[in-house]
Amino acid sequence: GGEPSFTFSLEVVNVNDDPVINTVVPQSGSTYDEGAEILLEAHAVDEDGDTLTYVWRKDGKELGTGPSISIDDLPAGTHTIVLEVSDGAGGVVTYDLEVEVQSSIGSSLLLPIALIAVIVAILVAVMVVRGRSRGKSPPEDVPEDDEVEAEEGPDEAPREEIVIDSSSATTELTIEPVPETVLAEEGGPDVDATSHEVEDAGIINLENAREFRVGNGNGQEEGPEE
Incomplete structure (x- = not known):
């Protein structure tokens, strides 16, 4: 077992x-x-x-x-x-x-290529505009060279108008200085004084004048030295 x-x-x-x-x-x-x-x-x-x-x-x-x-x-x-x-x-x-x-190389050329394309487009547009402008005929009353001569006239001296107050017997008269370029012109005003005293009231007009005289307070006229 x-x-x-x-x-x-x-x-x-x-x-x-x-x-x-x-x-x-x-x-x-x-x-x-x-x-x-x-x-x-x-x-x-x-x-x-x-x-x-x-x-x-x-x-x-x-x-x-x-x-x-x-x-x-x-x-x-x-x-x-x-x-x-x-x-x-x-x-x-x-x-x-x-x-x-x-x-x-490919990625670096993208910007230059785009810039060149823009420049070319601008140049083409400029050429088209110039071509159209050249194709237009000039107006009949304007010379072809587009030069218009300005009509020249006689030289005119500046006009001065001075108002003198008559409220006082003796009045201070002030004249603005005349520009040197005007004084140098032949036939222009010959004014070298800027301040005078006058006795008589009134309006003085200066136009194409080379001299003027005003009272000096003593009953005498004063003008430029000859």
């Missing part, structure tokens, strides 16, 4: 979990200008608590290591960057990131 027995041994082997990549920046398909800085960032977790290693590569060439790196030397074109995350225990995961780099 004995019962059979079996002896066996069990070995528990730790199973390594691969890392899990949660986020990657920038998004695949992002576009940059040539020479611009591109910041690459990633975040991954490992269930086993292992220390993770980040390696960024392009065409098999290492660009940098760590959760984040920056690059600015990618030529124009489309590039595939591979992120590799490993836990040191055999667990390795990868992520492919595609970025597009635009040529800086």
